[in-house]
Amino acid sequence: MAYPVIAIDGPSASGKGTIAAKVAETLQWAYLDSGALYRLTALYAKEQGVDLQDENAVAELALHLPVMFHCGEILLNGSNVSADIRTEEISLLASQIAALPKVRQALLQRQRDFSRASAVVADGRDMATVVFPEAVLKVFLTATAQIRAERRAKQLGIALNTAQFQQILSDIEKRDEKDKTRPVAPLKQAADAHLVDSSDLTIDETVAKVLDLYRQVKK
């Protein structure tokens, strides 16, 4: 590995994207949002009319994804798709194609290439276990399902004692189960990863904790 990597993995809605981006900004390292690559592949397959069950065809698209990350924006074939990849439909399609081994393989080198260009903070599900096993710091960021659901509800402006909130909580629990039990690259804490539970921490406190861990391993 040419440059150092901080790997941050965790379940959905754990806030790892926010934390990873802020840690990267503080250290002035690049930020790799690996989930975006799965989302982009799903969007591209949909746009190209490729059958998502056709593993070889989707993997081929993933291999040649015409993507550019530029100043916080994500361009696919030159169009800004930063918002398009975050829809509920694309979330579902991304989780479908993320279970295909050939698609994961196709995206592997692309992810590793990030650390050839500069130091990087990478967030995802398998950063520490598969993509960057030699990362200088591995963090497994979590929070209880209840807290993650509350944070998501707050973002969406949904009150906590509603059926909509119960739906968010149950979706998070279902996704956790799916992520942990899928046969390919399941979500699990690497043996040498530091567990950070952000249930009782603010964003800034969580960022400070990760930076503190980095300072300790750097010594």
Ligand code: DC
């Ligand atoms: O983190 P996210 O919600 O943007 O991820 C989108 C999908 O991609 C989600 O279903 C999990 C999957 N994913 C993965 O399998 N491996 C990664 N390293 C990152 C995301």
